[in-house]
Amino acid sequence: MGNSWFQFQQFRINQDRCAMKISTDAILLGSLLESQNPKSILDIGTGTGVISLMLAQRFLEAKIQAVEIDEDAAKQAEENFKVSPxxxxxxxxxxxxxxxCSLDSFDLIVSNPPYFPDHLKSHDLKRNKALHTDELSFEDLAENASKLLNPSGRFWVILPPRQMSDFRQIANSYSLFLNTVVQVHDRQDLGVLREIGEFSFQNTHGIIRKLVLKEDSGEYSMEYKKVLSGFLLGY
Incomplete structure (x- = not known):
C-alpha cells in the first residue's frame, strides 16, 4: 500500500507526504474494533487519517478528533478529511x-501507536517519529488515554504480541484492563502477527478471538474478505 494515493469505497487517501503509508494494521484496527454507537472518538497518531475516516464511515453520529505530531502528515490528513463525505x-x-487537551471525555479512543523503543533507526526522521516510541511512550499513551476516556468508554490499540504484553502491564497501572483481544495470523499455521486489544475501566474476563488473513494457497481468507468488504474496492 505504498502508492501516493489509495482509493476506498467512500473516500480517497492521498499519502505522498506521509512517512507511514496506509498499512494492514490501520485497516484491521479501523474495521475490527467494536463500540456501541460512540458519539465522540479520539484517534491518536492519525497519520494519513485513514482510521478516522473509516470510523466516520462506520459510526454516522460520531464526531472525531484526530491527533498527529508530524506537521506534513497532519496537513495531508486534514486535506483528506476536507474532501471526504x-x-x-x-x-x-x-x-x-x-x-x-479536551474538556470532554471520549466514548472511543483508538491508536495504531509507534512500538520500536530499541529498534535500529533509519536516516528518515519522519519515519522514525512514526515508528519509535521516543515521541510517544507506552506510559504516556496509557496515562493520557486514561484521562480522556469516559468511564464506560473503550480504548482500542493494535500491537505485535510482545509489545501488547508490555502495554497491557502499563495500562493496568492506570486502571485500563484488556477486555477483548483479536489475535491476527497471516496463515493458520503461523504464529500471532498482531493483537488488537480493547481496554476499558471494567476489569472483566478477557475474550480472545482469532482472525486468519490468508488461506494456505495465499488467497485472502473469506473472513478477511468480509472484514474488507465495507471499505476496499473489489470486496
Whole structure:
C-alpha cells in the first residue's frame, strides 16, 4: 500500500507526504474494533487519517478528533478529511498527544501507536517519529488515554504480541484492563502477527478471538474478505 494515493469505497487517501503509508494494521484496527454507537472518538497518531475516516464511515453520529505530531502528515490528513463525505465531523490537532487537551471525555479512543523503543533507526526522521516510541511512550499513551476516556468508554490499540504484553502491564497501572483481544495470523499455521486489544475501566474476563488473513494457497481468507468488504474496492 505504498502508492501516493489509495482509493476506498467512500473516500480517497492521498499519502505522498506521509512517512507511514496506509498499512494492514490501520485497516484491521479501523474495521475490527467494536463500540456501541460512540458519539465522540479520539484517534491518536492519525497519520494519513485513514482510521478516522473509516470510523466516520462506520459510526454516522460520531464526531472525531484526530491527533498527529508530524506537521506534513497532519496537513495531508486534514486535506483528506476536507474532501471526504465526513468533513464536518472530523477535526485535527497537530502536535504531541501529551499536549492535547479536551474538556470532554471520549466514548472511543483508538491508536495504531509507534512500538520500536530499541529498534535500529533509519536516516528518515519522519519515519522514525512514526515508528519509535521516543515521541510517544507506552506510559504516556496509557496515562493520557486514561484521562480522556469516559468511564464506560473503550480504548482500542493494535500491537505485535510482545509489545501488547508490555502495554497491557502499563495500562493496568492506570486502571485500563484488556477486555477483548483479536489475535491476527497471516496463515493458520503461523504464529500471532498482531493483537488488537480493547481496554476499558471494567476489569472483566478477557475474550480472545482469532482472525486468519490468508488461506494456505495465499488467497485472502473469506473472513478477511468480509472484514474488507465495507471499505476496499473489489470486496
Amino acid at each position: 465526513f468533513a464536518e465531523r472530523i477535526s485535527l490537532f497537530q502536535g504531541r498527544f501529551q499536549d492535547f
